[in-house]
Amino acid sequence: MDVPVPGNKSIRSSEGGDRISYLPQSLIEHILTFLPLREAAKTSILSTSWRDKWVNLPSLIFDDRFWTPFPVVETSAQYYATYGAVPNTIDKLVLNVFRVLCYHRGPLSGFSLSISQLRSYPAHVDQIMFSLYGKPIESLCIAIDGYKLPSRLFSFRQLKKLQLFGCMFTSSKISFEEFSMLTCLDLSSVKFPDVAEVSLTIRCPLLSALTMKDCGSAFNRLDILIEAPSLGLLHCVGSFSSLWVKEAPLLKDVTINQTASFAGHPKSNGPSNFMKLCGGCPAIERLSVAIQLFEDWGTLELIRQPDPAVNLMMLRQLKLNEVCLSFYHDMWRVVLLIQLFPNLQELIITTTTGASQKADINLPNQKLDRTRHYIASRLRKVELNRLQGVLSEMRFIQWVLSVTPKLVKMGITLSANIEPSHQIKTLKELNGFQRASSTAQIIFK
Structure with a gap:
């Protein structure tokens, strides 16, 4: 129509x-x-x-509700004979888009293009994008799978909100420095050139929210550098090699889930993964990461001997994912991290689904004995998910209960593949542990 x-x-x-x-x-x-x-x-x-x-x-949204093509099982002649009308075509779609833009009056502050059929017609998308140049657009959304973003995208310097879904950058060096007014950046399933190394630099003084989901690939190294003094929320999930939050003094909410491994050991003259993530973010209150983020030796040494430059006194909630408490290094990193955040109030740990196939490596008692003097005076809630009921996990729980005098609740979820008899034995043992807090409850889910 x-x-x-x-x-x-x-x-x-x-x-x-x-x-x-x-x-x-x-x-x-x-x-x-x-x-x-x-x-x-x-x-x-x-x-x-x-x-x-x-x-x-003020905003124009061109999505699949705007465009309804004729059934692909019918030819144009059949469609005309049946319905007495000319079927919709891509050319007609683009014509309608331009008619809307032509008749539009007043300032155009928002524009969204997410018509799925256009993914096979990138030249038409280029034409539509070209017609937007010079308009005072503050919010731009492009959701065309595989569409190669033109370089003139970076000429929309008045943008406050930018959303890109399924698009592709054509350069191996991408910089968002031109967007001085940008407050919200959302990149989802964004692709990069098939080269060995890709760098993404985000320097936006007013950026308050940055979301990246399923970006990058395992075939190239994606290095992300963030300098955003107004950033308050950072959610980054994807195949990236390095994430450096160099300056974000107001950052409070951080979620990092990386599907490609970090470059293990940092360079001798470079910062550790922990320093890259937390060194410039003293105001973090909620942190959700996979334990593998802290696997490099530079991070482990930094945890053991904290650097005064890393001050996370504001951290209240810590979520650690893909943890295997049967592995000595994983458990020891968790213990050290808890000690690193003195004002931590909530701890959530989710173990890996394959932990049951891994060997149970007991943490030496003397290691835990060294931390008996430590008191997690603010920790009030602990949640442990998908436990296997192995000895190392039990020792870790026993240690947590012994250093948390303010603990109110410890929620425990056992893995579904544990035999019922072993579950009962595990529950009885957990209930018998001594607790530093007289009000602590162990709740099994």
Whole structure:
């Protein structure tokens, strides 16, 4: 269906009007913002008050609701014979998009393009993008799988919000330094050139939220550098090799889940993984990472002998994923991390699903004895998920219970593959552990 154009006559009520005709103009414009673009355009026939109001929409959203192609099982001739109309084509789609842009009035602050059929027509997407240059767009969303982003994307320097889904960068060195007004950056399933090394630099003084999901690949090294003094939220999930948060003094919420391994041992003159992530973020309150992030030796030494430059006094919640408490190094890193954060209030640990196939390596008693003097005075809630019930896990739980005088709740979830008899034995043993907190409850889920 074609988009109605300005100038169409409205349908008047036989009684000279109705309630919908006398709605305030501001309310009409507000209602239109909740409608798909095609439906908003159709409101022009309601009454004189609604005529052509859609052309003043501050944001235009072109998605699959805007474009409905004819069934692919029918040819154009069959479609015309059946329905008495010319089938929608890609050319007609692009024409309708340009008609909307042509008739649009006033400033265009938001633009979204996510029509799935366009993934096979990158030249048409380029034409649409080219028509946007020079417009005062503050929010831009491009969701076209495999679309190669043009270099002129970085000319939208007035952007405050940028969302890219399934798109591809063509350069191996990407920098967001030009976006001085950007406050929100969302990259999902974004691809990079098939080269050995790719660098992504994000230097945005006003950026407050950065989300990266399923970006990069295991075939190239992706190094991410972030300098964002206003950043408050960082969620990064994907195949990256290095993540360096160099300056983010206001960062509070961090989630890191990397599907490709870090470059194990850092260079002798380079910072450790821990320093890269936490060295420039003293205000972190919630941290969720995989324990493998701290596997390099530089990180382990930094945990043992804290650097005054790393001050995480604000950390309240720590989530550690993919932990195997049967591995000596994993357990020891967890113990050291707990000691590193004196104001920690909530600890959540999720073990790996394959932990049951790994050997049970007991942590020497003398190692834990060295930490008996330590008191986690603020830790109130502990959650342990998918435990296997092995000896090393039991010793770790015993240690946690002995150093947490303020503990209120310890939630434990056992793995589903544990035999019922072993589950009962494990539960009885856990209930028999001494606790530093008289109010601590062990709850089995």
